[in-house]
Amino acid sequence: MVALNRRLELEESQRSSDGAGGFSQVWVRLGSLWASVDARTAVGAGAVGGDLSKVRYRILVRSVAQGSPARPRPGQRFIEGARIFLIDAVSEADRMGLYLECWAHEEVLQ
16 A cells, blocks of 8 residues: 655646747646655756755656546646656556556755
8 A cells, every 4th residue: 555645736837928929937736636755866966056956756646547637747747835846757656557656856956
């Protein structure tokens, strides 16, 4: 049994007109999902203004039907407070299709 003990907000990027012929990126909330979040790998590198650490996570959520707006997709993100997990890939985590496995990363400038 998987312990889905963290509540994450699922968001999707949308373009919004800036009124001057351009656009800006806006993140729209799609809903909440309970998840299990496990850190997998981490990489650190120097960056302008400080050190950048990038951590990859395996995030498990209950399965959602294909085509549903509540189903996580690459390019979307999970939010937990001030933390942002950018979704890189999504697949079924088990043969019965009860859970989805979301591979995501978090970048932190220190």
